[in-house]
Amino acid sequence: MNNQNLAIKIKDLRNRKGYSQEQLAEESKLSLRTIQRIEKGESIPRGDTLIKLTQTLGVTPDDLLEWTDIEDKGYLTLLNLGALTVMIQPMLGIIIPLVMWILKREKIKYVDDTGKKLISFQITWALTLYLVLMIASKGSYLPINFSLLNSFTVLITEFSSIGIFIIFLYIYNLISIIINIKKSQKGLKNKYAPSIPFLK
Known part of the structure; x- marks a missing residue:
């Protein structure tokens, strides 16, 4: 060093x-x-x-x-890829990147910055999804176990504006992750928006 x-x-x-x-x-x-x-x-x-x-x-x-501030584009790519678990379950899209961020935030260049942005984005995204679902169900339940498969079911069975909006949320999240994976591979800083800065 x-x-x-x-x-x-x-x-x-x-x-x-x-x-x-x-x-x-x-x-x-x-x-x-x-x-x-x-x-x-x-x-x-x-x-x-x-x-x-x-x-x-x-x-x-x-x-x-x-301690060294090494550059590891592979780990940054994996960090962003970890957020894809949001397609299985929204909370996983927060938990997996959070664990990866905690493990390497002081060791690898850009992991701290990327992790904070990614996790804040995923929390904001999940809160938006749950808020929409609670409005749609008139507050009758908190849909913690909601997944992409459930959203397709909602869209197919009810073909409502809510179902379309939920699918849009998933597509937007997926596109944001793909764009930031490409940025990481080029050595550029990630940007996730819109998001509430939960981690500073």
Whole structure:
């Protein structure tokens, strides 16, 4: 790991803990100047300094030194593909990407950004679907187990505007995922809209 990547990681970990540089220095029993030099990439913490710093930040020395911001277009593609489980069950379209995001959000470039956008989009999409279904059923039930197959059944048996809208929701979700898979393969940032930013 180069000094700059390490500096970024330490600063990120400090911010996650809610520490200022002064607080980190105080908690780790290191000088403020040492913390500033590490975060500027002017020095690499070693020995006792590394141990004090990692203990305060709640990580192991290996975790800190082995961290790299690698680029993995394959994992980004899989992350987006994980959302296709929405076709089986809407909650899966949230849960699968959420697990994948948690596992690699700090390890792979763009996973944090893509995961937040994708999960927020899928939550917004699921809420819209359930709201439409509750309106259609006049609030008589909460359709948690609804799936794409159910929506085709609704469309065929009732051929209503609700059925058409539900199919449209599924098609829009599918197209959004496909577009973002192609963006990931080209190394571009993903964009999912519209969505409520549940994860920031």
